[in-house]
Amino acid sequence: MAIDGLIILDSAGRPIIQSGFRSSAAAYPLLHIDALNNALENAPRPDDVDPVLHVSSLNVDAPAACCHAKVADMRILCPISGDVDPLYAFAFLQTFVDILREYFGHISAETLKDNFDVVYQLLEETLDSGGHPLTTSPNALRDIVLPPSLLNKVLSVAGVSGLASPSASSHPFASPIPWRKAGVRYNNNEIYFDVTETLEAIVNKNGTPAVSNVWGKVESNCKLSGIPDLLLTFSNSQSLVDCSFHPCVRLQRWSRDKTLSFVPPDGRFKLMEYRFAPVSASSQNQTAVPLMLRSVINVEEHGGSFDVTLTSRLTTRSMESVSVELFLGEGASSASCIASHNASWSFDLKTLSLRWEMKNVSPSASYTLRGTFSSAAQTPRPSRAFRVRFDSMQHTFSALKIDQLKMTGELYKPYKGMRGRSLGDIEWRW
Missing domain, CATH: 2.60.40.1170 (Mu homology domain, subdomain B)
Known part of the structure; x- marks a missing residue:
């Protein structure tokens, strides 16, 4: 079993976009919409609704559930049935939301209604008829589904559709690397890394942390020509645990010597996420509250x-x-x-x-x-x-910095930049 589809509801709980649900009865998506709207209506607060709701299925042998999340002024539903891990559905749901932000910037019900043709094309390319994620890399999707732009719309209305379509040299899947475009060229070759760390803590009234965790992510903006192969070395990387990576990262190299070896996608992408576990903390690898x-x-x-x-x-x-x-x-x-x-x-x-x-x-x-x-x-x-x-x-709890960035595969020397940011969300008892 797999994901049954996606449903996007507006602020009033009405569906504005949904998948085809080819293998299900016509009433199947309506059951999930009603289940969520009833739960929101009966809950004291919208945040009190369980993110996974049981749905009375038309098939007794295949129990169904509705995974949902709030995005801007909308709700996005991901119905699942059978033996499916809800985290699998939430992972795809978050990926699809990131793709929408990549295409439209600000996400709202009005934005999706104005570009419903693009959203439906994205649904067809990211989720196959069997309910399995298909193409989710923004770089590959841009070659298949053109991002909306004023120029494309004007040229289309004027009847000059050939100018609004991609060139022959950039046809879909032209690159042997799925997350990177073929033939990328820049005048200034540079790559930037943004490190954002969030401290989540519960502090007792005497000022002693009961729980203190730091979750971090490294986001990158890559503007490098050709197909560069990068080797990135961080300082203090031994304190990073519970790491997850972009598919471009070679996991064996990280497991061996805590360095990142990868061919980066073009443009913005999330390189890795991690939890910071300080070795010198007083107890249970906890971070001091600032x-x-x-x-x-x-x-x-x-x-x-x-x-x-x-x-x-x-x-x-x-x-x-x-x-x-x-x-x-x-x-x-x-x-x-x-x-x-x-x-x-x-x-x-x-x-x-x-x-x-x-x-x-x-x-x-x-x-x-x-x-x-x-x-x-x-x-x-x-x-x-x-x-x-x-x-x-300009501050991070882990003091993570770039020690070295080596590049092979291209002859130019790239410019690298890095900046840090720390956030805090603390419950302080009195």
């Missing part, structure tokens, strides 16, 4: 008061876009605060949450927020944890 949060919260009848202090533990880098959120409990009606350093705060009546925002937190600096809140509940029950998020440019 901030400290101290809070004093007093809950009284129909309200309470709070005094929160955030201190940066970084000594050389600033943290940007720092936000601290606290759910004030059911019945919360208002809040009044004083924030230091011209920071901003707001109270959202829809989410009943207090949000404290700082555009830039300097190294080793401290920021405070003091205030009170009122509630219709006699005994308010605010959340027992803050949610802290931050962004830090």
Whole structure:
């Protein structure tokens, strides 16, 4: 058994695009659409709906399930039946979403409706009639399905269709390497690497991390001529575990000496993903949290008061876009605060949450927020944890850097560049 197809719903839960479902009855996709809409209608919040829903199948011997994900203002459904791992469906679903972003940039229901012919062509090329993924490399798809552009539409309307079609030298599957185009040429040969690491942690009220993990990814933008064969060596690569790679990476070379040997695709692609496991961490390979949060919260009848202090533990880098959120409990009606350093705060009546925002937190600096809140509940029950998020440019938790980049197969010397970025999503208990 395999994936049965894809269904794209708009914000109102109505289908706008779906696969052919050749091997299923006409009512089969409707069962999955109804299952998701009913689950969303009965759930207190949309996020509470299970990403995998059981669906009453027309065939008792083949139980069915609906795997779904929210993308922008839409829902994308991936029906499966029989003995199929849901992760297999989610992997294809995410791949198809990445392809849509590659083609259209911003994804919305209006964008897909305006380019439904391109979306249907992509569905035909990425998923065969048996439900197995087919061509999912953007470089190969561009030779088969032309990306939408104003020039192509104008030439098509004018009746000059020959100019809007690819040249004979770039026919589909002309390259022996499926993820790289044939005959690529650039005036300036360069390749860039973006390293993004996200810290996900739960911190006890005494400041000790209960759970602390760093997940990273290396994205590349390749503008190299010909068919270059690259050998990339990172510093501190021994601390990277649970790695996954683009199909271009030779796994045996990584397993042997922790270097990346690959022929890169043309353009943007995700080279690898990993988890950072520091060897020198105090316990269980956990990463230190780069901030400290101290809070004093007093809950009284129909309200309470709070005094929160955030201190940066970084000594050389600033943290940007720092936000601290606290759910004030059911019945919360208002809040009044004083924030230091011209920071901003707001109270959202829809989410009943207090949000404290700082555009830039300097190294080793401290920021405070003091205030009170009122509630219709006699005994308010605010959340027992803050949610802290931050962004830090030119900084990575793993200190990952390029040691060396060697190239064979071409005679020019490429320019290489690398930049890092770290994000944080922390639950800090009080």
